[in-house]
Amino acid sequence: MTHSGQAETRHDRKDAPTTDRDRVAIIGAGHVGATAAYALMLRALVREIVLIDSDPAVAEAEAADLSDANALARPGKIWAGTYADAASARIAVLTAGAASHGAESRLTLAGRSADIVSTCVARLVEAGFAGILLVAANPVDLMTLVALRRSGFSAARVIGTGTLLDTSRLKQTLAEYFKIAPGAIEGLVLGEHGDSEVAAFSTVRIGGLTLEQFCKGGPEIDRIDVERDVREAGYEIVMGKGYTSFGVATAIVRICESILRDERTVLPVSTLLTGQYDITDVCLSLPCVLGGGGVERILTPKLEPEEAAALAASGATLKAAIAATLADYATT
Incomplete structure (x- = not known):
């Protein structure tokens, strides 16, 4: 492998899945997931945003709040859904994971987050998700690897927010x-x-x-x-x-x-x-x-x-x- 600054061919474009490019699913409607949904809405990147959470009431409340804001922004559909709704999404953003406390190192979250990430990815795969999986759960590098292994997707399709x-x-x-x-x-x-x-x-x-x-x-x-x-x-x-x-x-x-x-x-x-x-x-x-x-x-x-x-x-x-x-x- 070259270290000289040249680009290395890594993946080719034929791996791109066929999905609905106007839908993004966000798994985990906590602080990060809800804020990401809000930012996506303001940028008007997609016409549909579906929120999925282990607590449906939280997802429904966040979706309702976002829909109120969306009425004053750009037309779109934001709702609390299921993994079946995520199956046709172009991108599934995985924010669900263990929360850190104070100065706790991100790596100390690994075991707790892995249980959550593994379960979420398994449900995505079971639903037939064919898009790109974007991991934002900490520790993000380890959770990206967990998501990659659990999904069986190509490395091109599993990305961590990283640095x-x-x-x-x-x-x-x-x-x-x-x-x-x-x-x-x-x-x-x-x-x-x-x-x-x-x-x-x-x-x-x-x-x-x-x-x-x-x-x-x-x-x-x-x-x-x-x-x-x-x-x-x-x-x-x-x-x-x-x-x-x-x-x-x-x-x-x-x-x-x-x-x-x-x-x-x-x-x-x-x-x-x-x-x-x-x-x-x-x-x-x-x-x-x-x-x-x-x-x-x-x-x-x-x-x-x-x-x-x-x-x-x-x-x-x-x-x-x-x-x-x-x-x-x-x-x-």
């Missing part, structure tokens, strides 16, 4: 420091969406300049502080309000948009690695080309040696977590 939100946090942090717009900054956070994630500063570009070039003649940023701020941002939000919702919901919608519109945009999402950076049999985030078929290519940007070592360590951390808590879930 897309962390990458957004990196851009926001740098933007605040340099007093420029976040959209003017390119850069990636790779690996686990969690404590072993890697802020790849070598990938940062501002107006075509590397970070070193942009900072020339000015104050240097403290990379350790920036990486810590990005890594701990989610924990701080949970400590303050008990959960996260807006950031991850927006990441969900951005991924859905790329798939639904067949954009083939490049986003850092969690997918199965098959030798990239010598990492195999684990899901973690690298920049991926996302289109109508899901993950169509995985890119391997050239990293600094210490970044590549940190990415390998991130993969090892996830493999250890799989062996410790997910042996019954993450195997075929």
Whole structure:
């Protein structure tokens, strides 16, 4: 596998399933699921959004509240449904999982979340779901692997939200420091969406300049502080309000948009690695080309040696977590 920055062919487009492109199903009507549904509604990406929850009353209440808002937005249908309704959806977004508490590591949720994710995926498959499965349950990299193994789908069709939100946090942090717009900054956070994630500063570009070039003649940023701020941002939000919702919901919608519109945009999402950076049999985030078929290519940007070592360590951390808590879930 090349590490030179060339793109690697990963999946071809003939794997794209035939479904109703105007329907998205959201499994789990909690904070993240309901907020994602609201964001999808405002973007008018689909005409139908179905909410599914283990507590039907919650799904019905959220759907009713969203429908009230939809009457003042764009025409569409939002309702509480069943897995049979999800069967024909273009994308099924899986937000159901165990909730974290305070500074609890995402990896500590693995066993609790795996039970939920495995059950939800089994019911989706039983209903005949033929679309793309987007996993947002934490720990997202491990739950993406559980969903992949339990579904039997190709790796192209099972995607985790991964480090897309962390990458957004990196851009926001740098933007605040340099007093420029976040959209003017390119850069990636790779690996686990969690404590072993890697802020790849070598990938940062501002107006075509590397970070070193942009900072020339000015104050240097403290990379350790920036990486810590990005890594701990989610924990701080949970400590303050008990959960996260807006950031991850927006990441969900951005991924859905790329798939639904067949954009083939490049986003850092969690997918199965098959030798990239010598990492195999684990899901973690690298920049991926996302289109109508899901993950169509995985890119391997050239990293600094210490970044590549940190990415390998991130993969090892996830493999250890799989062996410790997910042996019954993450195997075929």
